[in-house]
Amino acid sequence: MIDTRWKRWLLPLFGRRRAGRRTPESFRPRGTTSRVSRLAARYDAEVDEALQRLWPKARIYHDREFTRDRADFLLVVRGRGVMVETKVKSDPGLFRGSTLPPLLDRLQRDGRRLVVVLNQGDPTPARELIAAKLGDKGCVIVWSGPEHDADLKDAVEGLLRQMVRHP
Template sequence: MIDTRVHRWLMPLLGRRRRGRRAPESFRPRGTSSKVSRLAARYDGEVDAALERLWPKARIYHDREFTRDRADFLLVVRGRGVMIETKVKSDRGLFRGSTLPPLLDRLQRDGRRLVVLLNQGDPTPARELVAAKLGDKARVIVWSGPADDEALQEAVESLLQQASRHV
């Protein structure tokens, strides 16, 4: 028997739109539709190109999965590793580093080195937070493009010269 009710075959095509029944924010899939997410994807690509340009013989590992306790990149130069975390702000205000504590806690346990790259803004509060957790094993710099390559290279090389128990 053929179902002649239009809404039964039309609703799956159009999707159910019931008022008042929305998925909680924590269950919604994370997309890249926001302005900051698009900026972050573009910024990560620019950082990757800069790392390849500054250290052509280095190994660069990308963390494709979004987590708060792992850095976005691992740069291995001359057998020593430096974690690179990228942060994107849509305005030029203060960067307080409120998303950094899970990563800092993990790196503090592991004894790894970290460079936090910020696209714009004032990183002073984040520098204080990072220094309190990791001391001289971390740097926070503003890197907005090839013009800032020297600051990036200086930060990574200073960390690579430190002795550490881990790569």
């Protein structure tokens, strides 16, 4: 049976939408539509350049799909992997890590290491969250440019030193 109500057919074509009706998250294009999205895309590129600069022989795998339970990068150095998750804040306030639990749950099951790289802010609450879920297998650092490369290198190398390649 065909729907013959013209209103139902024409309103979506002319862009009139009812108040409160929104497009589901899964259908929204992941692009650079907001200021934070543009900052995040640029920050991911800067972190990628830093990883390549600090570990020129390492393999870096990027997760092109947006999911909350997978990290943005997998950095493989000397046969050992560390997950790298980037987080962008538009204000310099506290970073609580409210978007991290799905990722932490997955990494806790997999036994993987994680470095959360934050552009600005106070990461103390997120550090407590990661310590509760991953223990010493995870850390949070604030990295805002090449002047903080030493912090990034220390964090990743510290996690790599924990790993035993052959038990």
